[in-house]
Amino acid sequence: MLEISETARNKTTNCKYNFECLVDGKCQDCKVDGTVGDRQIFVKRKQYKDCAYCFQFGYAHICFCPVRNEIYREYQMKPR
DSSP, X not given: OOOOOHHHHHHOTTOTTTTGGGSTTTTGXXXXXXXXTTTEEEEEOSSOOOOTTEEEETTEEEEOOXXXXXXXXXXXXXXX
């Protein structure tokens, strides 16, 4: 289980997936493809999931999830 700040957890109020991305390798549907500033990440989606934090931007998706973004920033984690 990855360690994430309480601040990030508290900001992530609409997670329908019970923070499954905190289990190593469980955020495979949101593989990081790049960043926008220091707060958002571009993700490649393997399959569509109804996520309140992921929005389509042209042919890409931008993830605004505080937990997923902290995972990337703190662990530089690009799931397999």
